[in-house]
Amino acid sequence: MVREYRNNELEAHFKSIHGNPVITTCLDPLERFAANVYTRELFLDVRREIVGVGGVNFVTKVRRSTTIVYTIEDYGIPGRPLTLLYDRVVNRVQCPCQFWLRKGYPCRHMFFVLKHEHARKIPSKLVLNRWRKDTKSLENYGEGRAYECSERGFLLRQGALHSASQWFSFVATHSPGLFKTAMSGIRALCEQIEAACDQKGPSAKGRDTPSVKDPVVVKTKVAPGLRK
Structure with a gap:
């Protein structure tokens, strides 16, 4: 069983490195960048967030020095706006939904801001090393x-x-x-x-294939019989 688990891990890692998933969303640059950076399993989750950009509505956009303040709201939830901050100098996006802190990859609100800014790559600060497919060779x-x-x-x-x-x-x-x-x-x-x-x-x-012996049989202990 352990041998099968380890072999599945190697096969999944090999597919992540050499496989090219089909691009299905309208945000081709962002989806292609995610496919080249993230592992195959995590890329499927990231693509769902990219698809979720269609469910985000734009409200306002205000520029304050080098920071751009976006106000957006989710489709079907009017009256609950979200305020996102985008800094072009440090290439950073902050979202109050805390999705990135929980999951470790950008949410649909962040992808909406990247789309509005015509970004072709996910900021490097939003890509954690543990999700990159080139971390392990x-x-x-x-x-x-x-x-x-x-x-x-x-x-x-x-x-x-x-x-x-x-x-x-x-x-x-x-x-x-x-x-x-x-x-x-x-x-x-x-x-x-x-x-x-x-x-x-x-x-x-045969040095690398040690033999596994049977375990030692131990006599089981039973509860003592009760006398009438």
Whole structure:
């Protein structure tokens, strides 16, 4: 079960890096920027907020020095205006709904202000590092002394190679010439890796896959019988 969870994590991370979701909203630059920055799973939530811009109504706009004060209201909730602050100098947007503080990504009110300002990117201060898909690289899986001789390191390296080989196979099958080149390269690489394993000895092959033994059986304790 844990092996499947870790493999699913690697596959989801690989799709986030190499996948290109279909752009469906009218705010193409903002949606495309979000698709290139956020992970695939979070991008779906961010896109819902971009779509929600259609449910925001404009009320007033006032310029105060370098700050622009927007007053907006949600569709269907008249009489409850929201005041947003947009600073062009520091490229910052503040919204009183506190959605960004709870979720970690911009709300539909912020996207409405970015749309009104003709912004093509989400401000860097609104993009948290933990939601970026380039925070974790596939090449870094399994690195470090803690992962060298453990089963987790073995599974991470296996999953990373499996994910990378899927894209390699897709590209190599576009033409017969690329297919032959890929097959010859794979055979040569396999021979090289097998030769390196033989030099290390048979003990090195099974070092990364420790065996799991059965647990020790302990006699259960029962409640003592009651005498009449």
